[in-house]
Amino acid sequence: MKGAPRTDCAVDAAMSVIEGRWKTVIICILARNGEPMRFNQLINKIEGISPRIFTLQLRELESDGIITRNVVSTSPKYVEYSLSEKGLSLIPILQMLADWGLKHMFSNMVSFPGDVVSEPDKADV
Numbered sequence: 001m002k003g004a005p006r007t008d009c010a011v012d013a014a015m016s017v018i019e020g021r022w023k024t025v026i027i028c029i030l031a032r033n034g035e036p037m038r039f040n041q042l043i044n045k046i047e048g049i050s051p052r053i054f055t056l057q058l059r060e061l062e063s064d065g066i067i068t069r070n071v072v073s074t075s076p077k078y079v080e081y082s083l084s085e086k087g088l089s090l091i092p093i094l095q096m097l098a099d100w101g102l103k104h105m106f107s108n109m110v111s112f113p114g115d116v117v118s119e120p121d122k123a124d125v
Contacts, residue, residue, distance in 0.1 A: 017064045017090075022049050022057045024094060027066065027083065031091050036070065036080035066090065 018024055029045050030037060043054050058081065061067045066087040070080045 017066060018094075020057055020060065022046065022053065023061060023066075026057060026061060027087060027090060027094065030067065030081065030083045031088070036082040038078055038080055042081060061087075 018027070025046055026042065029042060039058075043049065043051065046054070049057075058067065058069070062069050064086075065084055067081050068084045070082070072078050072080060
């Protein structure tokens with residue numbers, strides 16, 4: 001589990017919400033999907049994550065108000081996850097971070113909801 005965010009730096013406080021190897025991946029998959037996803041639907045989209053770590057990341061995202069967890073009480077019961085309004089507000093910020101990473105660090109492509117794809121500017125390569 002993560003520790004308490006620093007209160008003397010707003011950037012650290014914000015980053016504490018998305019720190020962790022898989023949180024931004026989960027956020028981007030939920031955003032791209034555009035509708036609630038079940039546990040297995042979501043985990044099957046992420047190669048290399050263990051169910052234990054996946055569950056921990058989901059719990060932290062839920063605790064921070066980034067995703068919502070909805071128990072659907074039909075028979076059989078199941079759980080769906082979706083981005084909250086707070087989570088949706090992260091998408092433009094993650095897009096800007098991806099754009100920065102592509103421009104300054106990486107040459108691979110990063111995709112976001114609505115099939116928006118960030119690529120490095122040809123002049124910057």
